[in-house]
Amino acid sequence: xxxxxxxxxxxxxxxxxxxxxxxxxxxxxxxxxxxxxxxxxxxxxxxxxxxxxxxxxxxxxxxxxxxxxxxxxxxxxxxxxxxxxxxxxxxxxxxxxxxxxxxxx
Numbered sequence: 001x002x003x004x005x006x007x008x009x010x011x012x013x014x015x016x017x018x019x020x021x022x023x024x025x026x027x028x029x030x031x032x033x034x035x036x037x038x039x040x041x042x043x044x045x046x047x048x049x050x051x052x053x054x055x056x057x058x059x060x061x062x063x064x065x066x067x068x069x070x071x072x073x074x075x076x077x078x079x080x081x082x083x084x085x086x087x088x089x090x091x092x093x094x095x096x097x098x099x100x101x102x103x104x105x
Contacts, residue, residue: 035096038088059086
Protein backbone atom coordinates (compact mmCIF):
# COMPACT_ATOMS: atom_id res chain seq x y z
CA UNK A 1 0.00 0.00 0.00
CA UNK A 2 2.85 2.33 0.84
CA UNK A 3 4.42 1.74 -2.58
CA UNK A 4 1.13 2.48 -4.32
CA UNK A 5 0.84 5.77 -2.41
CA UNK A 6 4.39 6.79 -3.28
CA UNK A 7 3.84 5.82 -6.91
CA UNK A 8 0.56 7.72 -7.02
CA UNK A 9 2.09 10.86 -5.46
CA UNK A 10 5.07 10.64 -7.83
CA UNK A 11 2.81 10.38 -10.88
CA UNK A 12 0.64 13.28 -9.71
CA UNK A 13 3.73 15.43 -9.10
CA UNK A 14 5.15 14.52 -12.50
CA UNK A 15 1.81 15.19 -14.19
CA UNK A 16 1.46 18.56 -12.48
CA UNK A 17 4.96 19.49 -13.62
CA UNK A 18 4.12 18.59 -17.21
CA UNK A 19 0.84 20.47 -17.09
CA UNK A 20 2.44 23.66 -15.77
CA UNK A 21 2.19 26.46 -18.29
CA UNK A 22 5.31 26.71 -20.39
CA UNK A 23 6.44 29.95 -21.89
CA UNK A 24 6.18 29.62 -25.68
CA UNK A 25 9.30 29.99 -27.74
CA UNK A 26 9.25 33.10 -29.89
CA UNK A 27 11.24 33.74 -33.00
CA UNK A 28 11.02 36.39 -35.66
CA UNK A 29 12.42 36.13 -39.12
CA UNK A 30 12.43 38.76 -41.84
CA UNK A 31 13.10 38.05 -45.47
CA UNK A 32 13.78 40.80 -47.94
CA UNK A 33 14.16 40.12 -51.64
CA UNK A 34 15.79 42.78 -53.77
CA UNK A 35 14.39 42.64 -57.28
CA UNK A 36 16.51 44.30 -59.90
CA UNK A 37 15.19 46.59 -62.59
CA UNK A 38 13.11 44.65 -65.13
CA UNK A 39 14.45 44.43 -68.68
CA UNK A 40 12.97 46.82 -71.26
CA UNK A 41 9.65 45.71 -72.77
CA UNK A 42 9.88 43.41 -75.76
CA UNK A 43 8.59 44.50 -79.13
CA UNK A 44 5.30 42.79 -79.88
CA UNK A 45 3.38 42.67 -83.12
CA UNK A 46 -0.15 43.62 -82.13
CA UNK A 47 -2.72 41.52 -83.97
CA UNK A 48 -5.58 43.32 -85.75
CA UNK A 49 -8.13 44.88 -83.40
CA UNK A 50 -11.11 42.89 -82.22
CA UNK A 51 -14.45 44.51 -81.53
CA UNK A 52 -15.27 44.59 -77.81
CA UNK A 53 -11.68 43.85 -76.77
CA UNK A 54 -8.65 45.90 -75.71
CA UNK A 55 -5.01 45.00 -76.20
CA UNK A 56 -3.20 44.18 -72.95
CA UNK A 57 0.51 44.59 -73.75
CA UNK A 58 3.09 42.10 -72.56
CA UNK A 59 5.05 42.70 -69.36
CA UNK A 60 7.85 41.26 -67.25
CA UNK A 61 6.65 39.14 -64.32
CA UNK A 62 8.88 38.15 -61.38
CA UNK A 63 8.76 34.37 -60.75
CA UNK A 64 10.75 34.39 -57.50
CA UNK A 65 14.15 34.07 -59.18
CA UNK A 66 14.08 36.08 -62.39
CA UNK A 67 11.97 38.18 -64.72
CA UNK A 68 9.81 36.20 -67.14
CA UNK A 69 8.13 37.74 -70.18
CA UNK A 70 4.33 37.44 -70.34
CA UNK A 71 3.07 38.01 -73.88
CA UNK A 72 0.31 40.48 -74.61
CA UNK A 73 -3.22 39.41 -75.41
CA UNK A 74 -6.69 40.70 -76.22
CA UNK A 75 -8.98 40.96 -73.20
CA UNK A 76 -12.69 41.71 -73.12
CA UNK A 77 -13.41 45.43 -72.71
CA UNK A 78 -15.42 46.67 -69.75
CA UNK A 79 -17.89 49.41 -70.69
CA UNK A 80 -17.24 52.63 -68.77
CA UNK A 81 -13.68 51.63 -67.81
CA UNK A 82 -10.26 52.10 -69.29
CA UNK A 83 -7.57 49.45 -69.10
CA UNK A 84 -4.39 50.28 -67.13
CA UNK A 85 -1.62 47.80 -68.00
CA UNK A 86 0.66 46.20 -65.40
CA UNK A 87 3.85 48.11 -64.71
CA UNK A 88 6.98 48.24 -62.60
CA UNK A 89 7.53 51.32 -60.43
CA UNK A 90 10.57 52.37 -58.48
CA UNK A 91 9.80 52.59 -54.75
CA UNK A 92 10.99 55.29 -52.32
CA UNK A 93 13.99 53.19 -51.24
CA UNK A 94 15.09 52.41 -54.78
CA UNK A 95 13.36 49.03 -54.83
CA UNK A 96 11.11 47.88 -57.68
CA UNK A 97 7.41 47.19 -57.15
CA UNK A 98 5.04 45.48 -59.53
CA UNK A 99 1.63 47.05 -60.06
CA UNK A 100 -0.83 44.59 -61.63
CA UNK A 101 -3.26 45.55 -64.37
CA UNK A 102 -6.51 47.22 -63.40
CA UNK A 103 -9.64 48.79 -64.77
CA UNK A 104 -10.03 52.49 -63.96
CA UNK A 105 -13.05 54.73 -64.43
